Amino acid sequence: MSTWVQGKVVERIDWNERLFSLKVEAEVEPFIAGQFGKLALEQNGERVQRAYSYVNPPESPVLEFLAVNVEEGQLSPKLQDLTPGDSVMVSPRPSGFLTLDEVPAGRELWMFATGTAVGPFLSILHSEDCWERYERFILVYAVRYQEDLAYLEEIRALEQAHPDAFHFVPVVSREAVDGMLSGRIPQLLVDGAIQDAVGIPIKPARSQTMICGNPEMIRETLAVLEGMGLRKNLRRTPGQITMEKYW
Numbered sequence: 447m448s449t450w451v452q453g454k455v456v457e458r459i460d461w462n463e464r465l466f467s468l469k470v471e472a473e474v475e476p477f478i479a480g481q482f483g484k485l486a487l488e489q490n491g492e493r494v495q496r497a498y499s500y501v502n503p504p505e506s507p508v509l510e511f512l513a514v515n516v517e518e519g520q521l522s523p524k525l526q527d528l529t530p531g532d533s534v535m536v537s538p539r540p541s542g543f544l545t546l547d548e549v550p551a552g553r554e555l556w557m558f559a560t561g562t563a564v565g566p567f568l569s570i571l572h573s574e575d576c577w578e579r580y581e582r583f584i585l586v587y588a589v590r591y592q593e594d595l596a597y598l599e600e601i602r603a604l605e606q607a608h609p610d611a612f613h614f615v616p617v618v619s620r621e622a623v624d625g626m627l628s629g630r631i632p633q634l635l636v637d638g639a640i641q642d643a644v645g646i647p648i649k650p651a652r653s654q655t656m657i658c659g660n661p662e663m664i665r666e667t668l669a670v671l672e673g674m675g676l677r678k679n680l681r682r683t684p685g686q687i688t689m690e691k692y693w
């Protein structure tokens with residue numbers, strides 16, 4: 447397959463003024479839930495490309511990406527300008543290791559996301575063979591403001607469909623919201639507030655964790671989880687912490 451294929455935008459969902467999803471039709475190679483592809487646009491005769499995780503499960507015929515308009519960013523503001531019918535270049539080859547086949551067995555799978563990094567976890571949670579792998583799945587989704595929580599209806603539907611196996615812990619850092627935790631993931635883990643919200647402890651013998659998004663959040667969360675006895679999951683030395691930084 448060539449390096450880039452021409453994709454067609456079929457829908458844009460505007461979650462708020464800066465946060466949006468693009469649904470794109472493009473012929474890409476099969477991917478594993480949790481992986482990412484690349485989107486690109488020509489700017490002044492140059493191709494500007496960036497990585498974006500697939501939000502859709504591999505079985506879905508239309509690709510979906512969740513993105514935030516980064517102030518003064520080179521590509522993301524231009525992606526937000528796209529409307530149905532517009533073209534966008536898509537890399538046909540998926541990449542990335544934030545996938546369940548990289549994560550060892552355990553009782554619970556904890557998924558920690560900031561901002562747009564909820565995307566790969568939704569792909570995983572919507573994929574066909576996900577639910578047999580662990581007894582419970584906990585999605586911890588941290589944003590600045592409540593209005594930054596995308597896909598809430600879908601996530602609530604997962605709660606309804608899997609009332610025993612799925613737990614959702616929304617975290618909002620810059621306002622107080624009823625029914626949601628307030629603060630940042632690392633401190634809320636230190637306090638035990640996240641564990642208390644689901645009634646499950648985090649321990650190396652039973653827990654697997656995946657962390658995705660803001661690199662500072664990942665660095666701090668890693669340190670907190672290591673303090674609880676968990677270790678990075680490497681191919682040669684399996685552990686309990688699998689990570690993907692977005693920048």
Ligand SMILES: Cc1cc2nc3c(=O)[nH]c(=O)nc-3n(C[C@H](O)[C@H](O)[C@H](O)COP(=O)(O)OP(=O)(O)OC[C@H]3O[C@@H](n4cnc5c(N)ncnc54)[C@H](O)[C@@H]3O)c2cc1C
Nearest residue numbers: 482496497498499512513514516519520521522562692693
């Ligand atoms: C493996 C991987 C997967 C990614 N998946 C996604 C995705 O699904 N959705 C997405 O929006 N971005 C994702 N990104 C980030 C994306 O590739 C771009 O960096 C982002 O869209 C900004 O590009 P830009 O050209 O507008 O800004 P640039 O000019 O490249 O500015 C980069 C700066 O923007 C900020 N930034 C970048 N990404 C984000 C983000 N997601 N949330 C908040 N601040 C950010 C950081 O401060 C970073 O230093 C991913 C990155 C990687 C490495």
Ligand SMILES: NC(=O)c1ccc[n+]([C@@H]2O[C@H](COP(=O)([O-])OP(=O)(O)OC[C@H]3O[C@@H](n4cnc5c(N)ncnc54)[C@H](OP(=O)(O)O)[C@@H]3O)[C@@H](O)[C@H]2O)c1
Nearest residue numbers: 514515516517560561562588589590619630631660662663
């Ligand atoms: N959200 C806005 O109001 C706004 C407005 C204009 C532009 N933007 C653009 O949007 C981008 C930001 O996107 P975003 O809000 O999706 O991502 P983000 O800045 O990564 O924030 C997402 C969540 O991660 C938390 N976080 C940040 N650093 C952390 C750390 N070290 N440890 C733990 N948690 C941490 C944030 O908490 P804190 O809130 O405590 O940082 C927030 O709850 C910016 O680059 C900017 O260009 C955003």
